[in-house]
Amino acid sequence: MHILFLSDNFVPEVNAPASRTYEHCREWVAAGHQVTVITGVPNFPRGIVYPGYRNKLWQSETISGIRVVRVGTLIFANEGFLWRTLDYLSFMLSAAIAACFVRRVDVVVGTSPQFFTACAAWLVGAVRRLHFVMEVRDLWPESIRAVGAMKSTWLLALMEKVELFLYRRAALIVTVTRATKRILAARGIDADKITVVTNGADLRRFQPMPKDPQLSAQMRLSDTFVVGYIGTHGLAHGLDALIDTARLLRERGANDIRILMLGDGAEKRTLQARAADEGLSNLLFLDSVPKDQVARFWSLLDLSVIHLRRDPLFEAVIPSKLFEAMAMGIPTLLGVRGEAADIVARHGVGLPVPPEDPAALAAAILALKNDPQGRARMRVNCTAAIRNYTRPVLARLMLLAIEAAVPSRRAAQEIVLP
Template sequence: MRILLIHQYFLEDNDGGGSRWNEMSRIWTEAGHEVVVLAGMVHYMGHRPEHYRGQYFYQYTNRDGIQVIRCHVSESYNKSFLGRLWAYFSFTFSSILGGIRHARGKYDIIVVTSPPLFVGITAVALSWWKRTPFLFEIRDLWPESAIDTGVLTNPWIIRFAYWFESFVYRKAKLINVLTPAFRQTLLTKKGVPAHKIIFIPNAADFTLSEEVMQQFDCCQFRREHGLEGKFVVTYVGAHGVANHLVQVLDTAELLHDTNALFLLIGDGMQKKELQLDAQRRGLTNVRFVDSVPKREVFKYILASDLGASVLKKVDTFKTVYSNKTFDYFSCKKPVLMAIDGASRELVEEAQAGTFVEPEIPEDFAEKVRFYMSNPELIVQQGQNGYRYARTYFDRDVLARKYLEYIKQI
């Protein structure tokens, strides 16, 4: 098959961040299919590579043999809400043009993954232009998540977003959801017929984790990075409004009398503010690490005692699976799950961690102290998570199942 993927935040080869579609595209390509990607020039954490400056389109083939067409995104992305909104629409316009001018030829299917929701405009336009059906993937309930976190407040934009969401759902041949809670919301609140909805969730990349584990020297890594004698709790992901990482700083402050060290790996709109806050408080047990490639992320996780999944306490986030949780599972690390709802149920079902009351640092600190006193539980729960993910959330297995759904279209 020939597949056109529309993904504003498709990663560069050595970028840190959510790599779901880089891995999915690699597996599909290895299975003999051709994948062409329309992607943006700005990473979802806000930075733009220097070689894209002054470019409107930039084409190349990545290390997995996938043709990537980078399309213009406004540099106002990190300046304000209106700047981010304009960045979304600038990609919409440039990706439509890029799809017409550069992603030429016939395609069997167009796959579009959101957020942002507005990539649906590109999908509808190119579906009509190329006379090709499209599959719409929901990685986050939008506009609900933007409303609940206070990012989206304008009533006119909210009204348009809900109308457009419904319009895209009607036009899509299939809709993929990443959690059972998403499916329930679409059925009961959005009026989407059941036959349109499929479920291919986030998953663990065992291909990479197994390779890293075979060659990894944990003691040496901990020595080189100043982690010896520390009880390391690692968070990997965005540092934005939705993540509310101030609760990690609050927890670190409560644990100043212990050897706990919190590693915050990634980037985002609030990172500088968090760094200043940690400096003001004199938190020597919090360390910020810039975004690193997935291979390096796994090394940090393997050198840690626990992984942390953290989001702001809002109802919409009760419907999500935190994608970093699967990285912790694949590296045999228990998860401190500071997200209620679907993510909590996932960890408790797997017996691979413990729930932390979101935005209650006292509970967070108590759970860390509990694991410090029970090292045998860390090993046991790490193994539990690994086995559970192997059984139900293996990326390779799910990518091939995804292909079977696409073939039906």
């Protein structure tokens, strides 16, 4: 089978959609399928083209057996709703045109957010009479409303109509949480054609390891207890709570605790400015690093923090960072309610804390810092639980769903993990 996959992000970018798409497609190629990915030139999150690439109309390369077609787009940093929307729209148009030149395709997959990529995949499927599969990693445009990035109610309503149109036209919908499936079913989408394939981790890249001594010395973290947030610093993540937590820890005299924040995003400069204004020397901000270096930075952490704003929409989200932390054997303090908190509690891989509650987060950090035996148990639980969420297993589940949907036009049955 020849799978055409449209994704706005792809390796060497290091965000969640780039990693998930690459790791799934790599496994499909290993299973004997042909995979073509149409994506943009790597530039996320700063809007700066990566070395070795140029933003031109068409360029092609092969990565791990995957044919990767990169198309020209408007490029902006991952900040500012208008500019990002123009970026998304330009990719939708470029990807749809480029897809016309990919031959002998059996199925087209579009991943969202943002759903303009899914629009392109639907259009390609309609024009070329191909089955259209929609992967839903976050509910969009609901997430725009949740973070207040758009005030226009009529435009949001229009986008929701397009969203529902895509769901109804898809031969198969793949969601990353059961909660998302329930939400879509409640909105009238046929539940029988919705398959759940969660996020996970690549155990070839992420696994327990000692703290990297060179990095630890370089960052002056050798004699400190390190709490880390690794990922996008965006509107949805509510990272002001970590700034407040750092202040509370300083006020409580916890001078041997450092909070490391690695990544980029729309809110990063604001967070840095606030930390500087408050003189919070226990906060360390680092820029994004190449994908093959991320595990070294994970190794520095004694505890991971994963956080989203306090909004009912985010109760249907399972951040992919949770699985990377589990693969690294690092306990997580999870400031996310809902399905993600259920995973943390069920497997005993950390502690759920209320989102946007700095006092609770600071108390949890201090409690686990003073409980080395508890942290050791959580590390063991992490390595046991992650076996349910490995990329080869998850890629196989999604492939089975696609194979079931494509030849027979029958709705795929839900495939879930234990």
